[in-house]
Amino acid sequence: LSGTGRDGGSAGGSAGSLERRDIVNQTQSTENAYLLRLYVAGRSSTGAAALRNLTRFCETWLHGRYELRVVDVLKEPELASADGIVATPTLVKQMPEPSARVFGILGDEDRLLTALAIEETPGVTRRAATQPARAETWR
Amino acid sequence: VKRVLVIDDDDAVRSAFRLALEDVQAEVVTAPSGEQGVDVAGLQAVDLVFLDLKMPGLDGVDTLQRLRACGCAAPIFVVTGFAEEFMARLRAAADLGLDFEVIRKPLERNDIRSVVSAVLGGA
Numbered sequence: 001l002s003g004t005g006r007d008g009g010s011a012g013g014s015a016g017s018l019e020r021r022d023i024v025n026q027t028q029s030t031e032n033a034y035l036l037r038l039y040v041a042g043r044s045s046t047g048a049a050a051l052r053n054l055t056r057f058c059e060t061w062l063h064g065r066y067e068l069r070v071v072d073v074l075k076e077p078e079l080a081s082a083d084g085i086v087a088t089p090t091l092v093k094q095m096p097e098p099s100a101r102v103f104g105i106l107g108d109e110d111r112l113l114t115a116l117a118i119e120e121t122p123g124v125t126r127r128a129a130t131q132p133a134r135a136e137t138w139r
Numbered sequence: 140v141k142r143v144l145v146i147d148d149d150d151a152v153r154s155a156f157r158l159a160l161e162d163v164q165a166e167v168v169t170a171p172s173g174e175q176g177v178d179v180a181g182l183q184a185v186d187l188v189f190l191d192l193k194m195p196g197l198d199g200v201d202t203l204q205r206l207r208a209c210g211c212a213a214p215i216f217v218v219t220g221f222a223e224e225f226m227a228r229l230r231a232a233a234d235l236g237l238d239f240e241v242i243r244k245p246l247e248r249n250d251i252r253s254v255v256s257a258v259l260g261g262a
Contacts, residue, residue, distance in 0.1 A: 041241045042233025046214065073241055074230045077221040080243075086250045087216060087242040104257050138214075138257050 034058075034066040034116070035095040041088040042074050046105060046138065050089040053106040061118050104138035111139055141165045141259045142183065146176030146202060147191040147218070152246075156189065159251040165259060173197025177205045185213050187258050189242070189251075192219040192228070200232045203239055214258055216242040 038054060040047030051070060058066045073080040073088055083092055086103070093100040093116050102115045112118075143165050145156040153169040160167050168183070170176035174197055176190070188206065192199035199217050206215065219225045221243050229241065242254060 041217075041239060042230070043236075044233075044240055045238050046240060073221065074226050074233055077223055077226050081221040085221070085243065086246075087254050088240045103253065139260075 032065060032096065034062050034093065034118075036066060036068045037083070037092045037094065038068065038070050039073055039080050039083070039085045039088055039090045039092065040070060042072060044088070047089045050091070050104070050106045054091060054112075057106065057109060057112055061113065106139075108139040141186040143167050143255060143259075144176065144179060144185040144188045144213075145169045146173060146188065146194075146199075148172060148194045149191070152191065152218075155246070155248070156251060159248040160255060163252065163255060165255060173199070173202030173205070176202055177209060180206055180211045180213075181209055185211065187255065188213050188215040190215055190217050190239075191244075192217050192225055198228070200228050200237075203232060203237055204235070207237055215239045216254065218242050218244050218246065220244050 091102040100115050145153055147153050148171055157167050168179055170179050173194055190199050217239050
């Protein structure tokens with residue numbers, strides 16, 4: 001589950017409304033910002049859970065320094081293909097380099113910290129691992 | 140043991156899934172048509188479904204609809220090329236409220252193994 005990223009379009013929205021290709025959060029500066037894309041399939045329950053988990057993660061670890069766009073593969077398959085997406089839901093970290101890809105529900109904080117190469121922030125503690133619901137067992 | 144259902148009219152694809160998962164702790168059951176796939180899912184619980192989009196008879200979306208109507212709650216990955224020509228059907232399915240993921244075609248061995256491992260929790 002790997003590949004390379006490229007730029008895409010955007011539209012307004014929020015994590016709650018789940019309008020695809022939304023900018024869920026846009027940083028004020030691109031310097032050292034994390035540029036993220038979450039590829040989903042329509043309004044799937046797993047995609048929605050991945051977005052909830054990712055939004056919570058980003059607000060905890062990347063507050064004010066990330067831009068997250070949600071891309072619906074059903075509407076933009078060519079973008080998914082160009083980005084090397086294998087399956088949904090998949091998170092792509094475009095910047096900073098190196099790029100990275102994470103498939104699944106994105107509920108495992110340690111896994112995300114490692115995959116996105118995020119250093120721990122003083123004063124921010126990792127959440128205790130919790131047993132996810134059935135629909136959220138994809139790590 | 141977790142059970143993976145592969146529904147595809149192509150013998151080679153079904154064989155590829157079996158080979159890719161032969162050393163994985165999961166039982167792989169296959170069906171060569173949407174109709175037979177629905178029958179299999181009705182007879183035995185499945186934990187994960189790979190469903191080809193383009194099939195004669197019931198296509199992937201028709202089969203998806205029947206699987207959900209029959210109470211199949213397993214994650215279903217519709218196997219399709221990531222190109223606009225295949226997406227109109229899937230958008231219509233999503234608009235009906237059908238819950239599914241997509242996985243690109245053609246699939247490589249490692250793709251299959253990665254998804255199965257992630258979804259079934261290291262099976």
